[in-house]
Amino acid sequence: MSLPRAKLVKNFPGCPVEATLTYLDGKWKGVILFHLMEGTLRFNELRRKLPAVTQRMLTKQLRELEECGLVSRTVYPVVPPRVEYAMTPLGMTLKPVIQALAAWGDDYVFCSPEGRELRLASDGLRAPVAALEA
Amino acid sequence: MSLPRAKLVKNFPGCPVEATLTYLDGKWKGVILFHLMEGTLRFNELRRKLPAVTQRMLTKQLRELEECGLVSRTVYPVVPPRVEYAMTPLGMTLKPVIQALAAWGDDYVFCSPEGRELRLASDGLRAPVAALEA
DNA sequence: TTTTACAGTATCCTTTTGGGTACTACGTAC
């Protein structure tokens, strides 16, 4: 083990937080990992869980996750094609991270009535922030 | 509390993980939050901790963090100017998230000898992955 | 016989993000 640990790097990415975010970065990676944490999914199954993603983007994000070893891709040579995506053991180590992200999102991120805009619980001190003081 | 929770949103961002990542997204937000978790910092103090950031980018990222209520900005009307950045109570609720991200980065992200490329512990099953099996 | 499902590619285009450089004002130190 001769490589320096990320925490020893002083320049880029600057800190282990950035190092991790590097791998979660990409518009759909978070959701993909979130769903795959609960079990193997085929390409179109995943697509149905992400109504807004295009085929191109889903493929792209999956390939990136595969390339860095977080997700595995298994092709069954049948017709019609069957391709299964699953978390690798390394990917599974992300579980606490994904859980922390999900928990915070659940507690503090709201969706505006219009639907497409996010807001944090802070404006007006809603329940989660109040819960802080309890 | 009439707004629907993020977890109820079926379209965008699709899941609470993405919702949280929305706020951490930006090349320098992770490091900034990481450093501010440990205490208030002035603009140039922060800049010194992030050797590679430009003034423009640091300002931009800080403004975004301020706008969503995670970080506060206090201007002291003195010359030369003194501006302090600190986590808000809401920002502090991110601590477990930042810690989870940092822990995973520490354990699984390595830096290649050349310096600018990241790698995950998976290739060759180094210590952290081995630790999984123990 | 046409359509559907599957798992993608290829091509092009727009938007967003990030970076480089120069500039500001003010007071103090040299």
Added chain:
DNA sequence: GTACGTAGTACCCAAAAGGATACTGTAAAA
């Protein structure tokens, strides 16, 4: 009287990310 440190803006440009649309091939179903 020139330079330095503070905390920024303004302007422009390059690169990366993301999205729209059309296309592929095979087998089974309608």
